Structures are given as C-alpha cells and as structure tokens.
Amino acid sequence: MRNSAKSLLEFTVGLGLSTLIITYLVSTTSGRVAAFIPIISEMPFNEPESTIFGTGLGISIFSFLILAQVFHRIFEPLAKEIGNGYDNINDMMRILATFGAICGVITVNFHWNNYPMLHGVTAFILFTSFLIWGTFAYVLLEKSGTRNNIRKYAVYAGWTFYFLMVIFSIMDNLELREKEDDFFHRMDNPPTVDTERSVYLNLTAFCEWAMVFSFYTNALTYRKELEGITI
Secondary structure (H helix, E strand, O other): OOOOOHHHHHHHHHHHHHHHHHHHHHHHHOOOOOOOOHHHHHHHHOOOOHHHHHHHHHHHHHHHHHHHHHHHHHHHOOOOOHHOHHHHHHHHHHHHHHHHHHHHHHHHOOOOOHHHHHHHHHHHHHHHHHHHHHHHHHHHHHHOOOOOOHHHHHHHHHHHHHHHHHHHHHHHHHHHHHHHHEEEEEEHHHOOOOOOOOOOHHHHHHHHHHHHHHHHHHHHHHOOOOOOOOO
16 A cells, blocks of 8 residues: 555564564674674674665664654544543654654664764663653553553563663673673673673573564554554
8 A cells, every 4th residue: 555654564574674684694694793692783793784784774763763653643632532641641752752763773873893882872762762652552552442462462571671681781791890890891892703602691682682573573563553544
C-alpha cells in the first residue's frame, strides 16, 4: 500500500534485523570480530561492515523517527479520552522518541573505536528513550482496552535485559579496574577479536542483543494499529 505506515514499520524492522545479521556474519567470518559473543558496537570497526552497519541501521532508525510522528497522531485521541495528563505525556513521548532516534542515527555512524564518548552517550539515550516510549505505548493501549501479551512480555524483557546489561557492564569495568586501574578503561579500549573476554563482558553482550531483539518484537506488535494508516 502506498505510503502505508504498516509497510514502513515492517521495512524498519526487517532492515534493522537484516543489517545486524549481515554485519555479524561479515565481521565474524572475516575473523575481525569474535564470533562469541560480540558487543553490537564492536562489529562495525572495519569495512565493509562499517558501511553496512551505519547505512542500514541509520535508515532503519530514521524510519522509526517518521513512525513516531504517526504513532503520536494515532495515540492522540486515545490519550485525550483517558485524560489524567496522558495527552501531554503523548506530546513528550513524541519529542523523546524523535530525540532518541536522532541519537540513534549518530550512534550507528560514529563508532565506538573512534568516538567513544559520543557513541556511548548517544547509545544510552537511544536505548533509554526507546524503552520509555515502548512502555508508554503499551500502557496507553492497555488503558484503551487493547491488550497484547507479546507486547507486554517484550516491554518487560526490554527493561530486564537493559538493567542486566548495565549491571554486567559495571561488573566488567570493576574487574578491569583491578588490572588497568581505570574504571573507564573499556570506554577508550573497546574489545577486539584478540580481547580476552570475561564472563561479565559476554553477559553484557548477550543482554544487549536480547534487549535489541525485544525492541523489534515489541515494534511488530503495532502492525494492527497501523493498518489502513497513511504517513
């Protein structure tokens, strides 16, 4: 369907997932990235995976920025009907999702090995804003009588893996501090294929992948809400 929001959502998810999978396959089979289990951000340190990663995820995330405006339009009458300030929260969620998506485009194009601080800050904003937006959308639709168990579990899983990722990352940094005497050593020294991987680093990577897949699972639950909606 021409200018279909549902088609754009499917394109966004399909492009994002395929970009991650292709980047993983290219970077690991070339021997440039450890096959088990890489942090997502360490995969695009070389070409051609850097271009694949930045272009594919950049377009995918920018597409969600467009969808955020569509969702705001869909949620507006629901938020006004519920009341209790949900219409104002809906406005704030559009701003948050837009800002998060812009940060996401920056994240996937300014890589960890060259721009560690910028990459780290924008990645944190991207993940946090998408989790908050997804939670708001879930709660709003639940209050409007639209229940979806997959959406609920995807939201719960996203937050669970997010906090576990933070915890394991801190533990990895604490372990490194004993060797390098620098809590932020990992920030300026991202893991490579030759890095000795601690259990905490592997758990951080696993939780990051799981969190990202929960984002895509959550996104696909909105296909019904976007049926017949034009951009």
